[in-house]
Amino acid sequence: MNYNEPLDPAMIITKELSKSDVVGNMTLPKAEVMSVLTKMNNVTNENLQNGVEVQVHDLMENDLYTVTLKTTGIDNPKYYFGTGWSIMKHSLDLEVGHVLKLYWNQLENKFVVLNFQYNVMQPMIPV
Template sequence: MNYNDPLEPAMIITKVLTKSDVVGNVVLPKAEVMSVLTRMNVNDQDLENGVEVQVHDLLEDDLYTVTLKLSGIDKPKYYFGSGWSTMKHSLDVGEGYVLKLYWNQWENKFVVLNFQYSLIPLMIPV
């Protein structure tokens, strides 16, 4: 995929990291993850067991494998488990860091959006 082309906003997950995200596992925004899940070939049962996904840092050309998981039925939480520790240390993130990930459905991986990009404009009929 050419990342100079506009990206689809619905495939972006944005999270301002908290202290607990940095110390433990990063909890991802539910609505944004659910939007991305429409393009991933996984279901809640898969996510309860954990699904390994790749995360590509294009600037450093690093590829991480992390486990995307779901916990809780009444109040579901999506988070990165195994692999997050390696990724956060390599990216040198801390509290307040804005983590932006793009789901590239054609390559079946997340891309860290730590570069200049543009979004596909929304076409709203008038």
């Protein structure tokens, strides 16, 4: 994918890291995750209860991480990164207060860390 082209803002997950994100698993913003889930292949709330391994690519360092995306349940689910998050967090030197932005690349079926200059698509305004 050409990351010089504008990115779809509906496929971006943004999270300011809290102490609990850095100490344990990273909780993800529900509305943003639900938007991304619509474009993920074969991922449902049901199989997220057991966890789904996803790839996260850091283009700047050319590192590829595998993390488990999970949910706490079907009724009012909370989404989080579990297994693999600790390795990724330490490798990216993430701390409390840092903002992590991830882009779901549907063509490559993986997240991309947005730690580089990028543009987002502007909404179409009817004339």
